Amino acid sequence: MAVTTSKTADQPIFESVFNAVAHAFSCYVQKASRADQVARLNDKSDEELAKMGLRREDIPRYVFRDLLHI
Numbered sequence: 001m002a003v004t005t006s007k008t009a010d011q012p013i014f015e016s017v018f019n020a021v022a023h024a025f026s027c028y029v030q031k032a033s034r035a036d037q038v039a040r041l042n043d044k045s046d047e048e049l050a051k052m053g054l055r056r057e058d059i060p061r062y063v064f065r066d067l068l069h070i
Contacts, residue, residue: 034063034064037063038059038060038063041054041059041062041063042056042059
């Protein structure tokens with residue numbers, strides 16, 4: 001998800017700061033969520049991953065597939 005903000009002359013400074021903080025928080029939550037997903041998949045056995053059609057080395061590509069456009 002991409003969020004773009006721009007400060008205009010009529011935009012109050014607190015609104016710009018709020019938008020920046022909200023964007024940073026959103027990025028943090030998304031990163032933490034992906035890290036949790038990688039950890040959960042790493043905890044699975046090779047057999048469990050194979051049932052999902054994954055190999056251990058494919059985990060990062062699988063988790064970040066929407067960002068890597070693969």
